[in-house]
Amino acid sequence: MEAPDEALPTRVRVGYSLGSLVTGAFGTVPGLLLLPYLTDTLGVAAGLAGLLVLLPKAWDVMLNPVVGRISDRTQTRWGARRPYLLFAGLGMAVLFALLFMAPFGDGGQAGLYVAVMFLLTATAFAFFQVPYVAMPAEMTSSYSERTRLMTWRVALLATSILVSGAMAPIIRDAMGGGLPGYRWMALFVATIMVAGTLIVFVSTRSAPTGAITASEPSLRAQLKVVAANRPFRVLVACFVAQSTGVACMLGGVEYFAKHVLGDAGTTTALFVVVVSPALFVMPLWRRVGERLGKLKGYVVASITLTVATLGLSAAPLLPHWAIYSIIALMGFGYAGQQLFGLSMLPDCIAYDTARTGKRQAGVFTGVWTAGETLGLALGPFIFGVVLQLFGYISTTAGETVAQSDLAKTGVLLGFTVVPGLIVGIALVLLRGYDLGGDPAVNDLADPLPEVAPAR
Template structure:
């Protein structure tokens, strides 16, 4: 297979393996930042800096919610960027390295404990979230501009999802161990911040250098304002239903993630190794059951498969309400069941997104991939931000006592009940009911126009098509 000089594409239109691998490395950055703050930042605030649970919930929620506003801005700025590296790659380097440095700064703790430390974390997290938006949005936009071939985008996304799953597993499982190995408290979290920052920098540099031989593609026009974007999405009932369902479910998943440390320490009484074991049980199945979910989706359809996966996720979470009287091995098996449902919920929601984009094109004759993907990314960010906020609010209402020692304080029975319900009942209530919205998810019969359009190589209309996983 030969590659025409200067194109980054082989003669048959496919991309080199080096581009597949290089682009996928960017998921080290997105996976690490998407996982570790949701897993460790809330307990860092409550059990190391001594911040009350309610205030900690706000400090975790607001900077991530800020991304909802920043994402469309980052998209429009990168759309208008012109450079010898293309519109997107400069942001992989600049924003990616800034993201790494700023992430380490979140846990640097220059002011020690107390209110000044809490304000510092909020400012550092806000700056980090802004850098992440300028990395994530251009990164997500690249696949449709690297190639106009649907099958090639699928291969590109397959590499990306594989690295993303690995990044989530490694960052989420190893980060708590680094905290413990570093001596817990402020020192342990400083070492953890440096470890995750190194992962992020590796991912950013890998994506920037790995795509240097790839075609830059053509950036198409997008809707000029957020209001116009919302109007386009609001007119597409399947996308609207899928987006709301995914955002609410993401909040449920993020609530589970935020509660891992608290659940391990207060319910399982295993503050040292418990968080890592729980996280591996939660994420590990994703690496094993993806092929099974693919076959399920092919047999029953993506929408039904998403419903089944969501119910497995919700039922597993609800069953953990009895965790305090169950043997630890049963608890871990239930968490693994939750992980199986989580894997399917993620796969099918992402796989249904490009179907909505194609349906919009078939109905209107216009490509709105950038609009849909920008709103999807913003919605996902909002859902992931709400999870820790919800969990922190539950802790506050149940009387959770904060600590400045690096270890959790002794808790009352109501506080321990709050830890349990925030990890089990609350996520179940967020994950199961939204599947009723999927009754509105009905796509137009295919007309063939979209495939013909893509086959003609109209790359300029394919911008931002994020989720071409299993169409």
């Protein structure tokens, strides 16, 4: 069945976007709290902790394209993608709750348990995220409607990130911190995942699903097609750089609050300030894209995020209001990067479909989510390596150790200069993005639509 050009019903648009409760929670909470959980509660060395966060997601990098191919070839009465949303989403919620319930106390066994459970959780996430990201390219063939759908999704993704990321440290601390606090926090996040899974599954039951068409005979052949799509290659490389830099900052939020600002209780406030702008600035970024196009909008957002992140390296010399202002500017740039990156992805898929006549959205989104997953894993790993190099001392729950000035400098650099330089890579890579002037998908051919802000 051909996806219609007209606007999707609001209930479908909003319901689909609420699947971000799942992706936002999983993409945020492990990045925010898993590294501190390992270093400051289980006593795992910072470098090893970063590696334990990296390896399970590195597995996803290889798995995601395979999941995309599997979902491309799935035929059920629920469509190709929706069955994976239901079963993988519910499975991921259970596994996430178990991730923070290590039965071995602290030490090496607990670290190994966390690594295995994180691997299983990341596997379930692949089977949810890849089909979920593939759906917009099949729900509508309208260039403008895809951007409208992504505007809702990014706004609700920001809401999910804000709720899960802000509440997770509060619940952990309110329940006494340490292992008990992390366990209650995990149950809260798992509940959010269950809610998002059920909502997106039910609300998309009437959405167009696209038709099963010819595809390449093997995954290797499909990956060659993906590699031949230059706009997609450029876009995914930019998004990997962006995800790595943002994840590096995310992994350092609690360390920055504790060792640079001198108050671990500001973790939630910092997180809220960097995420909350996305709830309000989407109409502004839409107007930027309307005037300049998505590509130039992406460049503006990347410049904003890069400059603000590098500027935050002066934090020890600045008053707190200035620090929070810079972090809010970082959130403004991050929101724009998310909107333009995610709305350009379906355009690249449509470009390939028009070029080849084959339905392979799952493989493209599999590679996309593999890249994003790699970035989200590399970020905490890089931050952990920086901590290790600067002599950060890991501790177990209830133990307090004074960190050296060198270690505190490592926290500052890992939270500002390092991710700022990584995010800035996108500015260089974006110069190669070009959809070839195709009026059906080219950035300059169709302005961004008028979109009401999400409520």
